Each structure stands twice: as structure tokens, then as C-alpha cells.
Amino acid sequence: MAQDPRLSNLLKWSIQNQSAPDGTPPETRTPLDPSLLAALFGGPSEAELMKTAMEAITSEDPEVTLESKLVAFDNFEQLIENLDNANNIANLAVQNNIKSQEKFLAMNGIPKIIDIILDDKEDTAVRRKAIYALSSATRNYQAAMDLCTGELEKRGYTHGTVDSMNMDAVDVVMNSLKEIAGTS
Known part of the structure; x- marks a missing residue:
């Protein structure tokens, strides 16, 4: 079964927007595309x-x-x-x-x-x-x-x-x- 490409995009978003190990937030946060959550939760x-x-x-x-x-x-x-x-x-x-x-x-x-x-x-x-x-x-x-x-x-x-x-x-x-x- 092929994986929904939105799930890969959700993973990328998560990595790009995570805090550094010391808790420092990333320089810029990008908004989460609602379709990514829909892919995860079946919307x-x-x-x-x-x-x-x-x-x-x-x-x-x-x-x-x-x-x-x-x-x-x-x-x-x-x-x-x-x-x-x-x-x-x-x-x-x-x-x-x-x-x-x-x-x-x-x-x-x-x-x-x-x-x-x-x-x-x-x-x-x-x-x-x-x-x-x-x-x-x-x-x-x-x-x-x-x-x-x-x-x-x-x-x-x-x-x-x-x-x-x-x-x-x-x-x-x-x-x-x-x-x-x-x-x-």
C-alpha cells in the first residue's frame, strides 16, 4: 500500500519546527497545513x-x-x-x-x-x-x-x-x- 505523501510532509514539518535539544525554539516556525493532520487522522x-x-x-x-x-x-x-x-x-x-x-x-x-x-x-x-x-x-x-x-x-x-x-x-x-x- 502506498503511503500518503502528506504524511512525509507532516514528518518534515515536525522536524523543521522542533525545538533544539536545549529547548531553544527554531528561528522561524511555519504554520501547519490542515491537510497534513487530515492525512494523519483521516479527515x-x-x-x-x-x-x-x-x-x-x-x-x-x-x-x-x-x-x-x-x-x-x-x-x-x-x-x-x-x-x-x-x-x-x-x-x-x-x-x-x-x-x-x-x-x-x-x-x-x-x-x-x-x-x-x-x-x-x-x-x-x-x-x-x-x-x-x-x-x-x-x-x-x-x-x-x-x-x-x-x-x-x-x-x-x-x-x-x-x-x-x-x-x-x-x-x-x-x-x-x-x-x-x-x-x-
């Missing part, structure tokens, strides 16, 4: 936490409150700041990373996120975060931008062809969505 992985967050965000269960969805969005956003995490979950937020953008496109995420943005029954904060995710999915990735503008045209919003490498042009699309969603 959920970051991938499992991301999946749980997305389940809450997309839940249509009336018992999942808006506050719970916003907390889940915040937790998810913090987890995907690590691009390794973003790449592990194919249909989740993409942080302007080509591998993640490709997977998000393949999982048909663009139309789904546009639905959230244009849903006037959805909370403004949720719509704002959805615009952020769409922006990350389309910047510097032409196939996603083409699908985005195509989906918006189907819904009556025209932008024509937008160069995904032109940040000003992408901003025009995202700012128009902010105005539509009432988040600007």
Missing part, C-alpha cells in the same frame, strides 16, 4: 471538501439556505486558490488555468453558470461569484469565450465575437453581465 481531503461545497452551492433543496450557499462559495474559492485543487475537480471553478478551463468547457459548465447569472431569483452575491467564475473560465481561452458569447446570444444578449486575450473586451462582457445581474 476529508480537499477534493472532498470542494465537492461538498459545490453540492451545497448547486443544491435546490430548500433547506440549504442562502447563507449556507455563500459560505460554501467562500470555502470553495479558498480551496481552488491552489491550482492543483482546481485541476482535480474538472467541472468546478477554473482560475484562468488552461487545464481547468478545458475540463470546465468539456463538462458543459459555461451554460450552467450563465443560467445562474441570468436567474433573477438567484441571490446577488451568488450571481456575482458566478460572474467571477465565468470570467476565469473564459479569459485567455477562446473556445470558452466563443461558447459564452454564443450562449448569451441565444438568450438575447449580443456581444459578437470577443477576443479572449483582449482583457478590455472580456471586461465589457463581464461588466454587462454585472449590470444585468444587478451586481455592479
Whole structure:
């Protein structure tokens, strides 16, 4: 059975942060990554936490409150700041990373996120975060931008062809969505 690499990292952290034999603390202590303890004690992985967050965000269960969805969005956003995490979950937020953008496109995420943005029954904060995710999915990735503008045209919003490498042009699309969603 292969050993979890986080356990090796926990051992390294322990050695680097131990006091000298005379009790003198190390010059600098580094914070302990919670995933290292999760490896030791069997807590959920970051991938499992991301999946749980997305389940809450997309839940249509009336018992999942808006506050719970916003907390889940915040937790998810913090987890995907690590691009390794973003790449592990194919249909989740993409942080302007080509591998993640490709997977998000393949999982048909663009139309789904546009639905959230244009849903006037959805909370403004949720719509704002959805615009952020769409922006990350389309910047510097032409196939996603083409699908985005195509989906918006189907819904009556025209932008024509937008160069995904032109940040000003992408901003025009995202700012128009902010105005539509009432988040600007």
C-alpha cells in the first residue's frame, strides 16, 4: 500500500519546527497545513471538501439556505486558490488555468453558470461569484469565450465575437453581465 505523501510532509514539518535539544525554539516556525493532520487522522481531503461545497452551492433543496450557499462559495474559492485543487475537480471553478478551463468547457459548465447569472431569483452575491467564475473560465481561452458569447446570444444578449486575450473586451462582457445581474 502506498503511503500518503502528506504524511512525509507532516514528518518534515515536525522536524523543521522542533525545538533544539536545549529547548531553544527554531528561528522561524511555519504554520501547519490542515491537510497534513487530515492525512494523519483521516479527515476529508480537499477534493472532498470542494465537492461538498459545490453540492451545497448547486443544491435546490430548500433547506440549504442562502447563507449556507455563500459560505460554501467562500470555502470553495479558498480551496481552488491552489491550482492543483482546481485541476482535480474538472467541472468546478477554473482560475484562468488552461487545464481547468478545458475540463470546465468539456463538462458543459459555461451554460450552467450563465443560467445562474441570468436567474433573477438567484441571490446577488451568488450571481456575482458566478460572474467571477465565468470570467476565469473564459479569459485567455477562446473556445470558452466563443461558447459564452454564443450562449448569451441565444438568450438575447449580443456581444459578437470577443477576443479572449483582449482583457478590455472580456471586461465589457463581464461588466454587462454585472449590470444585468444587478451586481455592479
